[in-house]
Amino acid sequence: MSSPSHPQPYFEHFGHPGAVHAPGVNDQAERKLGRILSQPVESLGKGILLRAPRAGYGKTHVLERVRQQIGEGHEFIPLRPVDGARPNPGAAIEDALRRLTRQLPASGGLTLLDIYSRHLFALGLRPLVISGEVPCQDREAAAQALVKRPVETFNFHHPQAVTAHWTRENFEVLGPRISLEISQETGCSLNQVAFWVAALFRFATASPEQAGRGGLLFQTATADAEPERFGILLALLARLRRIVLVVDDLEGVHGDVSGARAMAGFLSTIRQEAPRVDIVVSVNDDVWESAFVPALSGGLLDRLSEVVIRLDGLDDAGVIALLQARGYAQPEELARHIAGEGMERHARAVLRRASEMAPQLGESQGS
Incomplete structure (x- = not known):
C-alpha cells in the first residue's frame, strides 16, 4: 500500500487555503x-x-x-x-x-475600503441633495448618481469628479451633516459615526500612492479603541x-x-x-x-x-473519502484497518493514524 508523497496537513488556519476537500465529509x-x-x-x-x-x-x-x-x-x-x-x-x-486596505487588482492602488467609504459618503450626502440643502443644478440627476455611481461620483482622484472635489472643499461643514444622516439611516451612535466618517474621509481623499495613508488610519482608529468603535465600523460596512x-x-x-x-x-x-x-x-x-x-x-x-x-465523527464512507482525497492508493483497505482499532474517527486522528499505518501495511504486503 502506498502513502502520499507529500506531507499531510493536520492543521488549518481560517483565511488561508486549506487541504483538499473530501466530498461527503462535514x-x-x-x-x-x-x-x-x-x-x-x-x-x-x-x-x-x-x-x-x-x-x-x-x-x-x-x-x-x-x-x-x-x-x-x-x-x-x-x-x-x-x-x-x-x-x-x-x-x-x-x-x-x-x-480592507489591501490593494485591489488593476485598480491603480484603490482598496476595498476606498470603495466602501465612497458608498458611505453617498449614503450621507443623498438626503442633503434631495432636500436642497446641498445646491445643485439638476437635483434628481445628482441624487441618482449617488445611488447608481457612488464610486465614480466620489473619485477624489479624478479631475472631473465635481461632487467629490466640492465635498472635499466643504467637508468642514458637510462632515457633521453627512455623519448625522448616516447615523439616522443606520441607527448608530452619532459620535461613533462622526469618528469613522472623518477617519475614512481622510483616508479616501489621500492619494493611493501616498506612503503611509493606511498607517495613519490605523493609528487614528486604534487609539483608545473600545468595543463600540469596532461594532460601529462593522455596522457601517x-x-x-x-x-x-x-x-x-x-x-x-x-x-x-x-x-x-x-x-x-x-x-x-x-x-x-x-x-x-x-x-x-x-x-x-x-x-x-x-x-x-x-x-x-x-x-x-x-x-x-x-x-x-x-460536527460529528466520520462514518466508514467519510473515512474512505478523506483518505482518497488525501492521495492514498488503497483507501478502502486502510479504512478497514482503522475501523478495526475502534479509535475516535475525526479527520485529524484518521489522517495521523493513516500516516502511521500505511508504511507498515505496505511492508507486510510486499514480504
Missing part, C-alpha cells in the same frame, strides 16, 4: 452554514455556534470552504484574541482595516455587504471563566451595535462547557447560539 454542516449566511444585505445577523466534540473535527475547514463558496458577496473578518482568550478592540480594528465575524481560535479560553465572559461581552456589544452582522463562534465542547457555560447568563448564551451546528 458536507451537511457546510451546506447549513452556507445557507444561513446567504441572506440579503438588509437581513438581521445571527449568532452561530459551530461545535465539535474536540479539536480535529474540521471546524476551520468548514469555515474556509464556506468562505470560498460565498465570499464574493460577503466580507469574512476573523477575530483573533490577543492571548488566545481576551479580545482587544484596537487589535480587532487594525486587523479588519488591514484586510454591513450597510453595503454581508459581514461575517469569525471567532475560530478559543483554545486559550479553556477553563478561563473570566476570559469567556470578556469574549462573550465583547461579542454581545458587536451584536448590539451591528445587528446585521453574523457572528460565527467555532468552539470545542470542552471549552464551551468549562468556560462559557459557567460564566454566562442564559440570555448571553442564547445570543451566541441562536443557531448551533455540530
Whole structure:
C-alpha cells in the first residue's frame, strides 16, 4: 500500500487555503452554514455556534470552504484574541482595516475600503441633495448618481469628479451633516459615526500612492479603541455587504471563566451595535462547557447560539473519502484497518493514524 508523497496537513488556519476537500465529509454542516449566511444585505445577523466534540473535527475547514463558496458577496473578518482568550478592540480594528486596505487588482492602488467609504459618503450626502440643502443644478440627476455611481461620483482622484472635489472643499461643514444622516439611516451612535466618517474621509481623499495613508488610519482608529468603535465600523460596512465575524481560535479560553465572559461581552456589544452582522463562534465542547457555560447568563448564551451546528465523527464512507482525497492508493483497505482499532474517527486522528499505518501495511504486503 502506498502513502502520499507529500506531507499531510493536520492543521488549518481560517483565511488561508486549506487541504483538499473530501466530498461527503462535514458536507451537511457546510451546506447549513452556507445557507444561513446567504441572506440579503438588509437581513438581521445571527449568532452561530459551530461545535465539535474536540479539536480535529474540521471546524476551520468548514469555515474556509464556506468562505470560498460565498465570499464574493460577503466580507469574512476573523477575530483573533490577543492571548488566545481576551479580545482587544484596537487589535480587532487594525486587523479588519488591514484586510480592507489591501490593494485591489488593476485598480491603480484603490482598496476595498476606498470603495466602501465612497458608498458611505453617498449614503450621507443623498438626503442633503434631495432636500436642497446641498445646491445643485439638476437635483434628481445628482441624487441618482449617488445611488447608481457612488464610486465614480466620489473619485477624489479624478479631475472631473465635481461632487467629490466640492465635498472635499466643504467637508468642514458637510462632515457633521453627512455623519448625522448616516447615523439616522443606520441607527448608530452619532459620535461613533462622526469618528469613522472623518477617519475614512481622510483616508479616501489621500492619494493611493501616498506612503503611509493606511498607517495613519490605523493609528487614528486604534487609539483608545473600545468595543463600540469596532461594532460601529462593522455596522457601517454591513450597510453595503454581508459581514461575517469569525471567532475560530478559543483554545486559550479553556477553563478561563473570566476570559469567556470578556469574549462573550465583547461579542454581545458587536451584536448590539451591528445587528446585521453574523457572528460565527467555532468552539470545542470542552471549552464551551468549562468556560462559557459557567460564566454566562442564559440570555448571553442564547445570543451566541441562536443557531448551533455540530460536527460529528466520520462514518466508514467519510473515512474512505478523506483518505482518497488525501492521495492514498488503497483507501478502502486502510479504512478497514482503522475501523478495526475502534479509535475516535475525526479527520485529524484518521489522517495521523493513516500516516502511521500505511508504511507498515505496505511492508507486510510486499514480504
